Amino acid sequence: MTKRIISVFITFCMLLTFASCKNPTEEESDVSTTRSSGTAGATEASNTSQTSEPSASVSPTDTSETTCEPVPTVTETVPETVAATVITVAPTEVFQGEYLTVFISNSGESDKIEYDTKLAANWMIKTIPHEGGFLALIPIEWDKAPADYNLGIKVTRDGETAAETSEMVKVSKKDFEKHYIVVSEELAATRSDENFAKDGVYTSRARSATSSEPLWEGSFILPVEGARITCDYGLIRYVNNVVVGRHSGLDVSIAAGAPVMASNGGRVTLAMELIVTGNTIIIDHGMNIFTAYCHLSKMFVEQGDIVAKYDVIGEVGSTGFSTGPHLHWTFTIGETFVNPWLFMDKDPLDWLAPTE
């Protein structure tokens, strides 16, 4: 009698265990039913229930109910290894007059790249093929209002987003000094809007196209040896006590005739006499970086020449709007004047090197 009771009890227990084992499966199908109500097609619903949160709901029951048959492990299908498109922005904290480097890896010609930012106008940003992806330098103007700016970058491939980023970039105020010069009215008249516009036709053309290969190597050099800087980048300039704007580059003071060297490798895109800047040479260093050498007395290169770092390209003079022999030397990203010191401190591509 007792034996019979025990055997009934055992059978009852087994049944009970079996019943509890069925639960997870029921629960799972419940989940998928709930989901399918939210989605359009049945196929889509079952796909969803397979790929997401299976382990979270199933495995706890799985381990406690050892008497059950093991639930088959869901093996996730590993997608084929395709190098992902990654967007790198550096640095994300800059001063007025500096620039940012953007690199988009594993990106091709058919990709559409869009910028959504108030850091710089879209026309100021040139996106150039570089090492299997794209490189862009974003210049920050010297009078850009100090603030935190959002930099949105989106890469679209075959109608779908391949990569997207939204970086916060901090632009800090740079304390530019004031610089006063007094010149004859006649010389002051050289700086007329009309003359700037005339020169601008040539300088814009010289900076309109750039090499898609970096033509520079390492950091840039000061083009004149043994010189001193008499007027820094971004200074607020007063000519005869009237604000005339900012100083677009560095004034390097040295005796007339001193050799002027190419600050780095590049291709000469302009070598001619202009009204305001006198004898002027512009070199394209690739990736939208240009240097200009102004007020020269002599020029030893022509448009189209390839130059190497340290090559002597001309001599210091005082042609154009100039109060005495000096080299006015500028850096632009496209047509935006940026701080030359940055390029002497660091190879622009070093921003992309892993920091360690």
Ligand SMILES: [Zn+2]
């Ligand atoms: Zn100058």
